[in-house]
Every structure is written in C-alpha cells, then in structure tokens.
Amino acid sequence: MAARFTAELWESITPIYRAILDHPFIRGLTDGSLSEEAFKFYVIQDALYLKDFARSLAVAAAKSPRDPWCEMFAEHAKTALVVERALHESFFKDWGLSPEQVEQTPMAPTNLAYTSYLLRVAYTSPFEELLGAVLPCYWIYWEVGKALEERGSPNPLYQRWINTYASEEYAGVVRQVLDATEQAVADLPEGRKAPIRRHFVTTSRYEWMFWDAAYRLESWPVG
Template sequence: MRFDEVVREEADGYWESSMVHPFVKGLVQGTLPMENFKFYMMQDAIYLKHYSKILAIAASKSETNQEMAYYLESARSINEAELELHRTVFKELHIGEQEQAELIPAPANNNYINHMYNAVLNESLPVAFAALLPCPWLYQSIGEEYKDEKPTQKLYRDWIELYSSKEFKDQLGIQKQMLNKYAKEHPADHQKMKAFFQMSAYYECKFWDMAWSLENWKELTPYELA
C-alpha cells in the first residue's frame, strides 16, 4: 500500500464520524439551522486565516524551489479562493468586519490551530505537511460523497460545490503525491507523520462538534460533587 493509503486507512474512524456527523448531514440535506452555519463559517474564517499563515511558515522552511512554490501558492489560493466563499456568506448574512474582527476562536478551533502551529514550528516539514493534509482531504471526501445533494439553501449548495470541484480534487492528487514523496525521502519521520495526520483528523471531528453545539469558553460539563 502507498503511504497515503496507509494514513488514510488508519483514519477511517475519524473519516466515517465526520461523514455522518449531524452538522455535515444537516448541511448537505439543507436542514442545518442557519445559526450553526453562520457560527461555523465565522470560526472557519479564523481557522483558514491561520492555516494560510502556517503554509507561509512552511514556505519559509522549504528546502527546494518546488516545495516553496507549492506552499506559497497554497497560502495564496486559500486566501483568495476558499475564503472568497466565506466573504460571500458574510455579505449574505450581513456579518460586518467589526463582528468578524471581534470573534475569538472557540475551544476546538483554538486547539486545532495550535496543533498545526506546533507541527510547523517544532517538527520537520514532512510532519507539518501530514498535519495539514486532513484539512483538504476530508473536505474533498465530503464534497465527493455529497456532490449530488442539492439543499434548497443556496449557501449550502455553494459549500458543496466548492469542495466537490475538479480543482479541489486535482489539488488533492498533488498533495497525496507530495505526502508519498516526503514519506519516501524521510523514513525516520513515518511514525510522526502518521500521528500528526491522525491528530488533525481527530480535530476535524471536533470542529463539527464545535459548530453543532455552538461551543464556547463559558460552559463546562456540570459534574456533581459525590
């Protein structure tokens, strides 16, 4: 089996959990309350802003021109293509710049962002790359799985369209090849690459939970004193 197939198979549980998550199901079937979608998109804009910055850090650590070109282009395309959807949603939902600027990351988002900064700042580039990969890969899987769903809410249809697009699929093909190249050239990094990929796949599941429960920093689980 190729390295990308191995890491993906090991993450089967997380993939399945995301695929049937009530947030994802609600989005593709059109039953998701707009409040949850708005919350998700606002949190996601924070996430993608940091994801883009992390790609720029990866570019600065690159050893080859090809690597550097990849990271810089990815950072640019997240900012211009993917975040364009978010800007459209914010306009539609009348979310102003002030509201966006004041928002802080919810706990699950914060954990995921910190995990990726840790990977790019403290680990090798192959490990950081593995940590960054579930993000496009999982969403491409969801887009592929639900591409024929046509929720009546246009914003939800746009979301499915973005992640089931040919460009997204082609880009993922390049990313899998890069993962396999890193794995071939850095056998000593295999365990960590797998572990960081799994952690990110876990955080992807937590991101859906966060948007489904409108997670915040105030409410803790109310355990009773024995």
C-alpha cells in the same frame, strides 16, 4: 508492491471519516436540517481558522526542501487568504456581517486548540511532519465535498459550500499535496514516519471536533 503511504494514512482514519459523514452537521447540509445559525457559526470560525492555516502553509513553504513545493505551498497560503476569504465574504454579505464583525469574534475553544496544534507542528517539526498535520484539512474536505455533491442540498447557501470542495479545481490542489507527501516520505526510515501518522490522525480528529463545535455553537465554559 507496498501500499502508498497516503493510502495507509487514510485507512488509519476510516472510523473518524465515517463519524464525520454521520455527524448531524454534515448530514444536515444535505437534508436541510442544519440550522443556519450553526452554519454561520461554522463559516465565521472557519474564516478565523484559515488565517492560521495559511501561516502554517507559509512555514511549509519556507521549510520545503524542493523549489516546486515551496512555490506550491506559498501559493496555497495565498489562496487560503484570498480565494477562501472570497467564499466566506459571500456568505457574510448574505448575513449582513462586516469583516470587522468577523474579526472581533473570539475563536471557539476547539478552533483555538486546533490552530495552536498546527502552528506548534509548523514551527517545531520537520517539513514532512508538517505535511501530516495539514493534509487532513485538504483531503477530508475533498472527500466530504464529493460525498455531499452526490446528495445535493435544498439550501442554496449549503450547496454553494459543497460545490467549492467538490470542484475539480479543488481536487487538483489536493492531489498536489498528496503527491508531495508521497515524494517527501519515499526515502524516510520507518521511525520518521510514525510522527507523520500521529499528526495526521490528530488533526483528523480536530476536523470532526470543528464541525461538532459548530453544531453545538461552542463557547467557553467559564468567564
């Protein structure tokens, strides 16, 4: 029996996922060594990222060949803007940051590169390729959440973040996208699957880079 396509995708990023789990940002969430400054940088950049991620999901909804997928991605786009915003704003409240202050924060270089890539795929590529590009954000966060939940965190802020992505509610969302991906590629010729694999690997790399950028408090090197 042939392996599920999504299983093949995950296997292709095994080194990237291992590097993510071993990154000092991720390890620091559970051992308490991550500076709150780096975590704040991450949360602010993630809030900015989610605006464009939601736009990508809205395009996925528009391009969906099946009504249930259209409904699903439209709902996910709304969730990215409303539910995820609530999580971020709970952190901003702890830090005394207003939504206006967050909005005025420039996108870090890695964030801008990642979201620009997502939007380019969204607007110029077929539906199934867009699935390959957005899937890592869903899936890697779920796997990281589960891995970190086993360890826990001494920092209540970090534990709150971990709980979100380790939750069964979030797991259900990810499973929806995995199922849609399997169905979308079921009848595709092999040549049509290659770009999906490429986008999946590329945005998985960007996931590592995003956490690394936060750990380094990345800024523009000139200007």
